[in-house]
Amino acid sequence: xxxxxxxxxxxxxxxxxxxxxxxFGHEVVGIAKSGEQAITLVEQFKPEIILxxxxxxxxxxxxxxxxxxxxxxxxxxxxxxxxxDRETMNEAFETNPYGFLxxxxxxxxxxxxxxxxDRQNKKLFI
Numbered sequence: 497x498x499x500x501x502x503x504x505x506x507x508x509x510x511x512x513x514x515x516x517x518x519x520f521g522h523e524v525v526g527i528a529k530s531g532e533q534a535i536t537l538v539e540q541f542k543p544e545i546i547l548x549x550x551x552x553x554x555x556x557x558x559x560x561x562x563x564x565x566x567x568x569x570x571x572x573x574x575x576x577x578x579x580x581d582r583e584t585m586n587e588a589f590e591t592n593p594y595g596f597l598x599x600x601x602x603x604x605x606x607x608x609x610x611x612x613x614d615r616q617n618k619k620l621f622i
Contacts, residue, residue, distance in 0.1 A: 497521050497522055497523060498522050498523070498543075498544040498545055498610075498614045498617070499522070499523050499525045499541065499542070499543045499544050499545070500517055500522050500523065500524050500525065500543055500544070500545045500546070500547060500610070501524075501525055501526050501527075501528065501534065501537055501538060501541065501543035501545075501546045501547070502514060502517075502524060502526070502527045502528070502546075502547045503527075503528045503529075503531070503534040503546060503547065503548045503549060503552065503558065503561065504527065504528075504529070504547070504549045504576070505529040505530070505549060505551070505552050505553045506549075507527075507529075509549075509599070510527045510529075511527075513547060513576070513601070513606075514527065516603055516606060517547075517606075517610070520607055520610065522545075522610065522614075525537070525541035525543050526540075526541055526543075529552065529553045529554075530552050530553040530554030530555075530556070531552050531554055531555070531556025531557065531558070531560060531561030531564070532554050532555070532556060533554070534546070534548075534552075534561050534565070535561065535564060535565065538565055538569060538571070542569075543571065544571065544572065544614065544617050545571070545572045545573075545574065545594075545610060545613050545614060545617070546562070546565065546571055546572065546573045546574070547574050547576050548561065548562050548573050548574065548575050548576065548593075549575075549576055549577055550575060550577040550579050550584060550588065551577070551578075551579060558575065558577070558588075559584075559587050559588050559590075559591060562575075562588075562591040562593065563590075563591050566591055566592065572594040572613035572614075572616065572617055573591060573593045573594060574593060574594050574595035574596070574597065574609045574610070574613060575588050575593050575595065575596045575597065576597045576598075576599060576601055576606075577596075577597075577598065577599060578598065578599040580596075580598045594609065594612065594613040594616065595609035595612070595613065597609060
């Protein structure tokens with residue numbers, strides 16, 4: 497089991513992701529709608545994995561938020577987005593994510609991405 501933070505500005509999608517993730521046996525420590533809120537929740541709850549939408553409320557988009565977080569914390573980021581154009585993807589890839597899933601997310605793909613990130617994370621601390 498790992499602790500996961502969902503950063504998604506669409507509440508219905510965020511709640512659906514939370515339901516799916518908990519069915520996998522993982523803990524969702526919070527849901528953030530903006531990059532600023534996400535940074536606060538990362539500091540507060542210390543998640544192991546972040547599911548990050550690229551388009552967020554507030555001044556920071558998901559890529560900027562992921563870069564800020566990865567500069568300060570050792571966390572696995574998995575992007576979940578409807579924006580899969582090459583320019584956006586290339587910008588996102590610069591943050592070294594552990595996955596990039598396009599909406600609507602398939603449950604088996606989400607499971608695989610989380611398991612890979614979780615197992616990679618556990619190897620780092622053995």
